[in-house]
Amino acid sequence: MAVVTALRFDLNHGALCIDRESWHIWRRKTYFSDHLYLLVEEGMADEHGLELAYAGVGHPAFHLEVCERARPLIHDYVTKGGKPEAEKAAHLVMEAFSEAHRRRINDKLRFLYGFGGEELLAGQFTHHETTTPINQDLVKQRALAILKGTEAPGYAPLAPPIEACIVGIDRHHGFSAYVIKDADGVVSFQSCGFEAIGQGRVAAAEQFSKYLNRMFLDQRRKGLGRDEGWLVLLEATLEACDHFGQVGGGVRAVELNAEGAKRKDRVRLLSDHPAKLALEIVRAAKETLLPRRDAIDLITMLVDKEGDFPAVERELFSRASNVIKLEKVLRSYKVDTAPLPQGRGVLSWLELPISSSAREGGGK
Amino acid sequence: MTSINAIRFDAFSGAMICDEQRHWNPEKLKVYAADKIRPVIPESLTNRYRFVAAYGNTGTSTIGDEMRLTIKRRVQADYDRLVETTGEPPTEFMSMENLARMVFELMVEIKHRHINEELRHYYGFDTAEFCAGRLTRNGKESKIANSQVLADAHDKIALDPSRGTQNAVFNNAGILAGFHPRSGFRIFLFSMREHFFEPVESGFVSQGSGGDSTNFVLPRLFNTLKDDQREGHLDRLEGLMLSIEAINTASQVNLGVGGYFNLLLFDGRAEPKTMLREINDHRIKLSCEVVAAVGNQLLERATAKQILDKIIYGDGNLDEAETILFERCLDRERLHRLLRGYPLGAA
Numbered sequence: 001m002a003v004v005t006a007l008r009f010d011l012n013h014g015a016l017c018i019d020r021e022s023w024h025i026w027r028r029k030t031y032f033s034d035h036l037y038l039l040v041e042e043g044m045a046d047e048h049g050l051e052l053a054y055a056g057v058g059h060p061a062f063h064l065e066v067c068e069r070a071r072p073l074i075h076d077y078v079t080k081g082g083k084p085e086a087e088k089a090a091h092l093v094m095e096a097f098s099e100a101h102r103r104r105i106n107d108k109l110r111f112l113y114g115f116g117g118e119e120l121l122a123g124q125f126t127h128h129e130t131t132t133p134i135n136q137d138l139v140k141q142r143a144l145a146i147l148k149g150t151e152a153p154g155y156a157p158l159a160p161p162i163e164a165c166i167v168g169i170d171r172h173h174g175f176s177a178y179v180i181k182d183a184d185g186v187v188s189f190q191s192c193g194f195e196a197i198g199q200g201r202v203a204a205a206e207q208f209s210k211y212l213n214r215m216f217l218d219q220r221r222k223g224l225g226r227d228e229g230w231l232v233l234l235e236a237t238l239e240a241c242d243h244f245g246q247v248g249g250g251v252r253a254v255e256l257n258a259e260g261a262k263r264k265d266r267v268r269l270l271s272d273h274p275a276k277l278a279l280e281i282v283r284a285a286k287e288t289l290l291p292r293r294d295a296i297d298l299i300t301m302l303v304d305k306e307g308d309f310p311a312v313e314r315e316l317f318s319r320a321s322n323v324i325k326l327e328k329v330l331r332s333y334k335v336d337t338a339p340l341p342q343g344r345g346v347l348s349w350l351e352l353p354i355s356s357s358a359r360e361g362g363g364k
Numbered sequence: 365m366t367s368i369n370a371i372r373f374d375a376f377s378g379a380m381i382c383d384e385q386r387h388w389n390p391e392k393l394k395v396y397a398a399d400k401i402r403p404v405i406p407e408s409l410t411n412r413y414r415f416v417a418a419y420g421n422t423g424t425s426t427i428g429d430e431m432r433l434t435i436k437r438r439v440q441a442d443y444d445r446l447v448e449t450t451g452e453p454p455t456e457f458m459s460m461e462n463l464a465r466m467v468f469e470l471m472v473e474i475k476h477r478h479i480n481e482e483l484r485h486y487y488g489f490d491t492a493e494f495c496a497g498r499l500t501r502n503g504k505e506s507k508i509a510n511s512q513v514l515a516d517a518h519d520k521i522a523l524d525p526s527r528g529t530q531n532a533v534f535n536n537a538g539i540l541a542g543f544h545p546r547s548g549f550r551i552f553l554f555s556m557r558e559h560f561f562e563p564v565e566s567g568f569v570s571q572g573s574g575g576d577s578t579n580f581v582l583p584r585l586f587n588t589l590k591d592d593q594r595e596g597h598l599d600r601l602e603g604l605m606l607s608i609e610a611i612n613t614a615s616q617v618n619l620g621v622g623g624y625f626n627l628l629l630f631d632g633r634a635e636p637k638t639m640l641r642e643i644n645d646h647r648i649k650l651s652c653e654v655v656a657a658v659g660n661q662l663l664e665r666a667t668a669k670q671i672l673d674k675i676i677y678g679d680g681n682l683d684e685a686e687t688i689l690f691e692r693c694l695d696r697e698r699l700h701r702l703l704r705g706y707p708l709g710a711a
Contacts, residue, residue: 023619027365027573027576027618027619027620028576028577028617028618028619029616029617029618029619031707158619199391199392202391242394243393243394244391244392244393244394245365245387245392245393245394245619245620246392246619250705273706276705276706280704327700327704330704331653331703331704332649332705333646333649334624334646334649337645338645338646340646340682341646341650341682341683341685341686342683342686343682343683343684343685343686343687343688343689343690344683344687344690344691345687345690345691345696346686346690346696346700347700348690348696349696349697349700350697
């Protein structure tokens with residue numbers, strides 16, 4: 001989880017996407033770390049139309065703790081009559097974020113020295129019922145470094161800085177998005193309709209800007225629209241996966257729709273094989289092996305679950321302009337350097353229609 | 365981050381294999397343009413003395429490139445000096461052991477040059493002056509007395525490996541492998557991190573971030589070999605499959621390993637022009653897929669060896685090889701998705 005991307009599709013729709021790769025114990029990759037959480041329980045969400053999705057980069061356990069703290073905060077706030085708005089909920093998440101941050105710091109200080117952050121600020125602590133001053137310069141120096149976050153409180157050595165993106169919908173304001181960064185300690189509004197955080201943010205942001213830069217202000221205010229929005233969101237994430245270390249392993253994504261009456265209409269999740277296939281569709285379009293319009297159609301089929309995974313997979317290969325090149329691209333071959341192997345039987349399991357152009361053994 | 369590996373098949377032959385991924389700058393931009401293992405004996409010397417060798421480096425890309433290029437130039441320069449001295453080409457030239465010593469001396473030279481540049485940049489003195497505790501400038505001698513400067517300078521000069529601090533110069537390791545008629549096929553390991561070089565006695569060696577998993581895979585076979593096999597009678601196809609399996613695993617499990625691999629095959633029995641062959645095109649890519657198929661129980665081992673023998677050791681046609689792979693695999697749908705990066709365990 002080293003990139004999170006978010007995009008506003010229009011006033012009431014948007015989505016969040018996170019990669020699944022994580023690095024452990026200095027050198028090992030895993031492909032299931034994608035800390036994407038829904039923070040409002042279904043019953044409350046149905047009643048109030050409020051949904052919040054959270055995705056973080058950096059230390060996985062930190063994000064789990066933030067979400068476990070945030071859920072009861074949001075629940076209590078709404079139950080007690082608070083206005084069910086995404087912005088307020090995001091600020092409650094910030095509260096949980098700060099608590100998780102301070103908890104780790106206090107635990108580390110107590111482990112090392114027997115006092116926590118508040119006691120450090122007071123310059124004294126209670127030890128065996130005795131008030132003890134904190135006088136030792138070496139102790140104060142190191143404790144302050146821990147308090148300020150210049151010394152990490154137990155995060156994996158290669159974890160990217162801890163940041164999180166929150167997307168939300170509510171009946172009052174439609175779609176909105178926010179960012180929290182551990183280094184800053186504040187919750188910021190999403191600006192310009194997109195967000196990209198983590199190790200792969202530069203590549204993702206560059207991809208977003210390619211579209212947004214070409215739009216008039218009025219168009220940007222309206223948004224890209226849901227269908228094209230999904231393609232652009234996945235393109236940005238794929239760029240990050242392709243070009244930055246620590247990013248990859250597939251993705252998970254969630255779409256929020258403020259117009260949905262029930263959760264299944266308000267929240268659409270893309271994960272597992274369909275998410276992997278969505279990235280393959282994006283890659284096919286990127287390599288100009290699939291028209292953009294077809295890519296949008298196929299991704300929509302996956303997100304709306306209108307077609308099952310094998311059916312959409314077959315469609316991808318059926319619609320490709322060069323199925324041999326496509327399947328080699330998807331197998332990570334270098335396709336432009338030398339003639340590609342063209343074995344028989346490679347795609348026979350797909351049972352592609354005979355009319356499929358340049359099918360196996362066919363044109364180049 | 366890297367995987368570089370070497371394996372000995374017998375007294376005349378062996379292999380090296382590496383990936384091509386580089387992380388550029390702290391942003392860790394992925395670039396598949398690294399050239400991690402390179403031949404270091406000029407072709408003319410291979411033709412004359414039947415001597416081939418290659419050096420691979422892991423750590424800082426620029427240090428690795430400096431090593432690889434300089435070794436080859438140094439070998440040529442040493443030869444040219446001998447010819448100039450005696451007036452004719454020597455009857456014998458070098459050995460793997462001599463080459464290994466030369467590589468280590470070069471490592472020492474590079475280490476001192478880089479560290480001295482850094483010391484002069486920050487403090488105006490070099491390692492020798494640090495050791496003396498004084499420097500002389502414009503005829504005037506002055507002591508190096510500041511305790512923090514002394515501590516910092518010593519850190520730069522003699523970084524303690526247990527401290528684990530990232531350092532561009534120290535954070536390097538290398539593997540040299542090759543064949544010389546006097547030495548046979550030999551492998552040597554170098555470490556700037558721990559400041560040594562040594563012959564590899566175990567039949568294989570692996571370095572880089574990928575070493576985390578290659579060092580599980582490679583011993584798996586070696587643990588089962590009888591003594592005479594381990595000491596140098598390993599079937600070349602078994603050795604090849606093992607090397608590819610190791611680096612395949614590293615690219616899956618470890619950070620910083622990826623792209624197309626470069627496979628170097630050494631054969632002291634071959635004609636000079638084929639004593640060292642490099643394979644880094646679609647043949648290695650397809651070979652990796654074949655080995656992955658075996659590892660996921662989608663292809664029989666014997667079929668895999670048949671394919672590899674054709675395309676790596678022979679002039680086999682890639683179309684035919686891929687046809688065999690897919691026609692004989694146990695489940696084409698699963699295989700194709702595996703090769704596209706889908707997790708096979710999921711429904």
